[in-house]
Amino acid sequence: MAAKVEARRLEAWYGGHQVLRGIDLDVRPNEILSIIGPAHSGKTTFLRAMNRLTDGQLGFRRTGELVFDGREVRLWDVTVLRRRVGSIFATPVPLPGTILDNVAYGPRLKGLRDRRRLREVVEASLRAAFLWDEVRDRLHTPALRLSGGQQQRLCIARTLAVEPEVILMDEPCSGLDPISTAQIESAMRELKSRYTFVLVTNNTKQAARVSDRVAFFLGGELVELGPANEVFTTPHDPRTDDYLAGRIG
Amino acid sequence: MTAAGPGRPTVVIRPLVWQRVALAVLCLLTLATLAVLFFIIGYILSKGVPVLNAEFLFTMPQRMGKEGGIASTIVASLALTALALLVATPIGVGGAVYLTEYTRESVLTRVIRFGADALAGVPSIIFGLFGFILFVIKLRMGWSILAGGLTLALMILPTIIRTSEEAIRAVPAAFRDVSLSLGATKSQTVARVVLPNAAPGILTGIILGMGRSIAETACVIFTAGSSLLLPGSLLDPARTMAVHFYILAREGLSMERAYGTAAVLVVTILAINAVAYILMHRLMRNRR
Numbered sequence: 292m293a294a295k296v297e298a299r300r301l302e303a304w305y306g307g308h309q310v311l312r313g314i315d316l317d318v319r320p321n322e323i324l325s326i327i328g329p330a331h332s333g334k335t336t337f338l339r340a341m342n343r344l345t346d347g348q349l350g351f352r353r354t355g356e357l358v359f360d361g362r363e364v365r366l367w368d369v370t371v372l373r374r375r376v377g378s379i380f381a382t383p384v385p386l387p388g389t390i391l392d393n394v395a396y397g398p399r400l401k402g403l404r405d406r407r408r409l410r411e412v413v414e415a416s417l418r419a420a421f422l423w424d425e426v427r428d429r430l431h432t433p434a435l436r437l438s439g440g441q442q443q444r445l446c447i448a449r450t451l452a453v454e455p456e457v458i459l460m461d462e463p464c465s466g467l468d469p470i471s472t473a474q475i476e477s478a479m480r481e482l483k484s485r486y487t488f489v490l491v492t493n494n495t496k497q498a499a500r501v502s503d504r505v506a507f508f509l510g511g512e513l514v515e516l517g518p519a520n521e522v523f524t525t526p527h528d529p530r531t532d533d534y535l536a537g538r539i540g
Numbered sequence: 541m542t543a544a545g546p547g548r549p550t551v552v553i554r555p556l557v558w559q560r561v562a563l564a565v566l567c568l569l570t571l572a573t574l575a576v577l578f579f580i581i582g583y584i585l586s587k588g589v590p591v592l593n594a595e596f597l598f599t600m601p602q603r604m605g606k607e608g609g610i611a612s613t614i615v616a617s618l619a620l621t622a623l624a625l626l627v628a629t630p631i632g633v634g635g636a637v638y639l640t641e642y643t644r645e646s647v648l649t650r651v652i653r654f655g656a657d658a659l660a661g662v663p664s665i666i667f668g669l670f671g672f673i674l675f676v677i678k679l680r681m682g683w684s685i686l687a688g689g690l691t692l693a694l695m696i697l698p699t700i701i702r703t704s705e706e707a708i709r710a711v712p713a714a715f716r717d718v719s720l721s722l723g724a725t726k727s728q729t730v731a732r733v734v735l736p737n738a739a740p741g742i743l744t745g746i747i748l749g750m751g752r753s754i755a756e757t758a759c760v761i762f763t764a765g766s767s768l769l770l771p772g773s774l775l776d777p778a779r780t781m782a783v784h785f786y787i788l789a790r791e792g793l794s795m796e797r798a799y800g801t802a803a804v805l806v807v808t809i810l811a812i813n814a815v816a817y818i819l820m821h822r823l824m825r826n827r828r
Contacts, residue, residue: 344717349644374723384714387737396732397722446718453722 295320295457295487296341296376299356303336303511306350310336312511313355318457323479323488325498325519328508329539334491337508338459341489342376343369359457374401377455381462383442385434390426393434393445397453412452420448421478440471447478457487464497476501495535499523507531509539581806588803591796597804601768605784606794610801612770616685616778617808619771620764621753623689624696629746631693632700633735636742639701640708641730653702660698664752667695668759676763683777688764695759696749703748707741708734743820751809757782781805 294317303311311333318324326334336345343364345351357364364372374397385393394413395403403409413430417423422444426437434445443463450458464472479488479501492498498505498519505522507515507530515522515531526532533539595609602608635652643649671691681687711734719729735742757780765777766787779787781801788798 342721344721347720370723370725373721378717378721380714380717380721382714384712384718386715386718386733396719396724400722400724400728400732449718449722 293361294318295360297356297358301340301353301355301357303340303351303353305348310511311353314513316506316513316516318487318489320487321483322503323483323490323501324504324506325490325492325502326506326508327492327495327498329534332508333511334508335461338461338489338491341459342373342378344378374453375455376457376459377450377453379446379450379458379460379463381465383439383446385437385442385445388434389431390434390437390445391430394449394452396449416448416452419451419482420444421474422448440467440474443467443471443475444478447475455486457489460488460490462492463490465493472497495523507534509534584799584802584806587799591800592803596800600770604793605768605788605797610781610784610804612768613779613781613784613801614804616764616771617754617780617782617805619685619778620688620692620760620780621750623685623774624692624753625746625750627690627693628697628700628749632697632745633704633742635701636704636708637730639705641726641734656698656701660702664695664756665758667691668762671759671763681775683763683765683767684775685764685771685778686774688760688778691759691763692753692756695756696752699752700745700749703745704738704742707738707745710741711737740820740824743816747813747816750812754809755782755805757786
């Protein structure tokens with residue numbers, strides 16, 4: 292099957308500082324691909340480059356190819372690209388407004404005005420993010436009143452409402468308790484049949500629990516890429532072994 | 541408490557005592573500020589309120605303001621201030637959006653910002669003179685509400701730009717990222733996320749501008765004149781409450797009517813402030 296996202300010799304800089312060095316990586320449809328690696332290894336930059344959230348960043352520059360769905364991301368209309376490649380950020384960021392407003396944000400941008408249709412999309416998205424039962428009676432309360440774990444699931448629902456194909460997650464559970472983390476992980480496993488996930492995480496246990504394949508980044512290079520069980524049990528590169536054992540990073 | 545042991549100071553000032561002293565000083569300073577405010581407002585109201593009645597509010601001035609009411613000056617104040625805000629708000633907020641969202645920090649933005657700060661410090665009478673030359677003479681508007689309102693708009697523009705700019709900057713970058721990541725364009729992000737979240741700060745700037753406009757005298761005498769007739773159009777001259785107060789007091793026409801005018805002016809400003817904050821609170825109710 293054709294890859295959803297292909298990176299070829301991808302290099303990137305912020306000003307004079309190189310953050311990605313010759314990344315060759317395919318993201319396959321309906322997989323959960325985890326990217327692990329120490330701080331400043333280029334994980335987040337790779338993620339942001341995929342739906343061009345790097346566009347507004349000062350001094351960002353890249354070369355090589357980064358292709359989504361057969362076309363270089365730079366050639367996509369950026370709003371269309373971002374609808375098809377959604378993002379979940381490390382800290383849940385509900386927009387000020389009600390729960391409903393948050394989930395309806397994307398559909399409303401696309402011009403959906405009909406209240407009943409909006410309501411249906413909101414409900415379906417909240418159900419898919421395993422949040423519906425907790426908020427069904429208070430869709431009109433401010434989203435900021437939800438707990439951290441609920442806020443992150445709200446963010447997932449908000450992204451799902453745009454109906455993306457690829458969902459990029461940047462340490463989505465870094466500020467959450469184990470129960471909220473487990474809820475989000477089970478949501479990801481459920482949703483895998485319909486979406487493709489790229490998950491950046493510092494939590495190697497999480498990567499082992501949810502991913503199909505794992506990529507290890509170090510200093511802007513892709514050091515190792517393989518099936519999760521292989522990377523975690525019998526890594527090919529000694530640096531991967533060192534990182535997993537806590538000797539570097 | 542005295543600390544024991546060699547090598548240590550023998551007297552230690554107890555932190556708790558310091559805390560209390562500092563708290564007392566800060567409370568005192570706060571009270572002093574409030575006292576000045578209440579003294580001024582109280583003094584004006586005590587002198588002015590006895591003059592107030594329906595006739596004073598709703599009839600026209602007679603014999604240069606010695607008799608009659610102040611109806612035309614209330615109309616003039618509201619008209620001038622409204623015009624100034626209608627002109628300055630879109631330009632000021634638009635300018636602030638441009639400076640914060642659509643430009644990178646550069647020499648140009650720094651020059652603009654420096655210019656705005658410098659303009660904010662220019663005495664209002666200079667604006668009055670400028671407005672007189674440009675609007676009243678060159679553009680042949682004559683002494684009029686239009687000339688006065690445009691001059692006031694220029695005067696409050698820097699304040700609105702700078703406060704709006706600060707408010708927009710204070711909107712977390714994460715909100716913009718979220719909006720963009722959901723497929724919003726830059727302008728949609730500004731309209732749906734940035735401006736609503738900056739609204740309370742922007743409103744503060746508009747209210748500051750409102751206060752300056754409605755209380756302004758020097759600049760208004762130069763540009764809107766001091767006619768006591770009820771203005772019928774934007775091109776008619778008019779006398780605002782602040783100007784009326786100034787003339788009544790300075791010419792010794794009627795001190796009690798001057799205070800009456802001042803009282804109405806103060807109450808008007810307080811009322812506009814209150815209404816603005818209540819509206820804002822209602823708008824923001826479902827957000828936090």
